[in-house]
Amino acid sequence: MEIIKHECGVALIRLLKPLDYYKEKYGTAYYGLNKLYLLMEKQHNRGQEAAGAGCIDLDAPAGAEYIWRERAMGTQAIQDIFQNISRRIEHAGKQDDAAFFPESKPFLGQIYMGHLRYSTTGRSGMNYVHPFLRRNNWRSRTLMLCGNFNMTNVRQIFDNVVSRGQHPRLYADTVLLLEQIGYALDKENTRLHKLFTDQGLEGIENAKAIEQNLDLRYTLRSAASTWDGGYVICGAVGSGDIWALRDPNGIRPAFYYADDEIVVVASERPVIQTTINVPFAKVQELEPGCAVMVNAAGNVSIERILPKGQNQRCSFERIYFSRGSDAQIYQERKALGRCLVPDIIKEIGGIDKLPDTIFSFIPNTAEVAFLGMTEGLEACLDNKKTQQITRLAEENKLTENTIRHIMSEKLRIEKLAIKDIKLRTFIAEGNSRNDLAAHVYDVTYGLVRNNKDTIVIIDDSIVRGTTLKESILRMLNRLHPRKIVVVSSSPQVRYPDCYGIDMSRMGEFCAFRAAVSLLHKTGRKDILDNVYRLCKEQENAPDNKVENCVKAVYAPFTDQEIADEIATMLTPKDIKAEVSIVYQSVSGLHKAVPDCPGDWYFSGNYPTPGGKRMVNRAFINYYEGNQFMR
Known part of the structure; x- marks a missing residue:
């Protein structure tokens, strides 16, 4: 996105x-x-x-x-x-x-x-x-x-x-x-x-x-x-x-x-x-x-x-930037989609809710993860069918008609979102600009049953959330679903990069903003002040003593709590559908991409002293330049 x-x-x-x-x-x-x-x-x-x-x-x-x-x-x-x-x-x-x-x-x-x-x-x-x-x-x-x-x-x-x-x-x-x-x-x-x-x-x-x-x-x-x-x-x-x-x-x-x-x-x-x-x-x-x-x-x-x-091959490079035509990368991205299946099934309300769920992807770079996700869902559906047939056979209730009925259940896979045109929104201001941004993508009408179906749409990452809030969710809301589940095949991006990817400003990450919001809501905003103090103290620390102090911002909350807060922050007020976000877990990332363990974007575990210094500096810049957030 x-x-x-x-x-x-x-x-x-x-x-x-x-x-x-x-x-x-x-x-x-x-x-x-x-x-x-x-x-x-x-x-x-x-x-x-x-x-x-x-x-x-x-x-x-x-x-x-x-x-x-x-x-x-x-x-x-x-x-x-x-x-x-x-x-x-x-x-x-x-x-x-x-x-x-x-x-x-x-x-x-x-x-x-x-x-x-x-x-x-x-x-x-x-x-x-x-x-x-x-x-x-x-x-x-x-x-x-x-x-x-x-x-x-x-x-x-x-x-x-x-x-x-x-x-x-x-x-x-x-x-x-x-x-x-x-x-x-x-x-x-x-x-x-x-x-x-x-x-x-x-x-x-x-x-x-x-x-x-x-x-x-x-x-x-x-x-x-x-x-x-x-x-x-x-x-x-x-x-x-x-x-x-x-x-x-x-x-x-x-x-x-x-x-x-x-x-x-x-x-x-x-x-x-x-x-x-x-x-x-x-x-x-x-x-x-x-x-x-x-x-x-x-x-x-x-x-x-x-x-x-230590092997710190960059996982974000692997799952987001590299060409998917590489044989290993292609399989890894499919594995990322499969790893998300249990959480997706839980989020839609269980395996029995598959008939009321439509699965799609956006943008095209998420297509390979989407294929892996649907393969995993089909495996779950096949398992459900096997159990149903076995139970009916044990009860002597298995007939040709019941088999046909069971086997007729399929995943609802559709192309819901289409990138229509590259709109130039720089000439507009305020709400007018947001309205134009909402039309960058178009949708396929007639597939979603109003206020009954759930839409599950997978993306390869949700980093800032701007396009999701201003375009994707508004677009999908026009289809009048009961619920929208946005799935990210990568984990929550919580920390800036300093090794060559343009993600350096802490305040841009929706995961960081969500954590800050939760600190304020739970009366723990003093943690931000303490992290700032520790970051300043670390500026002149020797390499073997420097630590990533920003981890303390996320420590009080579970991954799910932060994901739920991100969903709240990114859902426009005029959207009627329930919105939830499912992120890849860090453990799921390592399972899918075992040879590229470099995960500092998600875990904060930087491989060099310079990386730890840079994340502390990024927080200092955020804290000193955004006083209204404190």
Whole structure:
């Protein structure tokens, strides 16, 4: 129902054969560029604010450009980028030949890097669009960088960079990481320069030896040892080395594929499967704390850069953002729907109320969970039928007619909600705006029996509740149901993210607002004051002492009490139908998605000290900026 901006998408390609190989086998020397376009387009859902693409040509002669970059803003950024690249290629000449040219051709190279961006920090503009470049007159010191990440200790990283005498041009984690890695790369170059000078190499021979012997393991370890956050950092050196490094807890996703022609890294497995046309088993998940690396000679390796931490693969990433075409993700989302069945049956009044209940879903992203939910309901219905037939058989009352009657009961599955048009509500104010928002969706009439049927409609998450209150419930109320049960396949989102998803403002979460409302109603608003005091005390606590103080806001109440309060808050006063909300439990989440236990959005159990600091800071910002709520 609600758009949540989330972590970015990355794409990295290293071609391992001469360019004329691809020209002969695939009909174009721009094979790598074509694959980059597909990798980016198939991840377009991961970033519609901006995008960027880069290329490095390892065969460019001195005096010719060997690094190209194209970036664009807006929802059409991918198309704009590749249209501009196409124009640059056409301007350079129409011949498509990988042989030597007096000047290298734009975006014809062996290394390609792509990035899709959603801002999670509120910063926007071309200065923040990846990939970033750190140019140098020596190719082995030139660096191109992009990433899917958010660092929680930017201040410490900034202080570290400045303490060495560097002067970052922006206070942004991307720029700071670029300077950190660049500094470590410079040190590695200096070390090798001295080593080969001592061996008698000078000038171009010395430079070539450096290019052929860079060891970026030490470079990455030196920089990454100071990072706290969730990240996949992709980098390329102008002389040919590339890498993609994943954080030690595996918070952000990364997958790779390698053969004797190409190495590919992307944020999602099915994207690589489709683009390269390889089976599931051929695409590997990059282990947390490891980097997939290719050196200048084209040798591929997986290197342990940081000690492996506790598995904290992001569950929200898995259930909400990732492409459902991934085989495992598809089954996990169905399992989420099945886990909700007992609570749904309880909420509608028992299994015998199925004939008076219509099941549907909204939006389309909830369809897979809906399939799992209906499978679980059908299993319950089959069990009911089996019991009825068995009982009648024992009583010698089983006839063909009774069997037909029992077997005729089916789930009522309908397409109730349809997203009609994208209405522009910014021109309206107050009640007029709310009225327009209520018409974003349309309904199918004639299916619901007035004041008798219950509607059960499943969504993949209920985070803020704005669309639910202003549009969905009003829309469904036009069908005159007796009751509306809204089901969320994810648990209550109670805490902000700080690792790359745009959910940072505490007061926006309907679960948090419900807890605050209950504290006021039950005369315990002093808990808010106490939490604020504890959060302030934690600001300067050492990493091993910092705690998530905000858990105390939820502690007095059960999950059901908070869900009931959310339903009360989000139900417009003019709706006659009874409204209830069923949330996935955290235990149900872990049962359905066992390999991605990172659940800090729901539990408040942040995997790094920086996460705990950020949630406390989010509460401080809420408390100090919303005095009227106290």
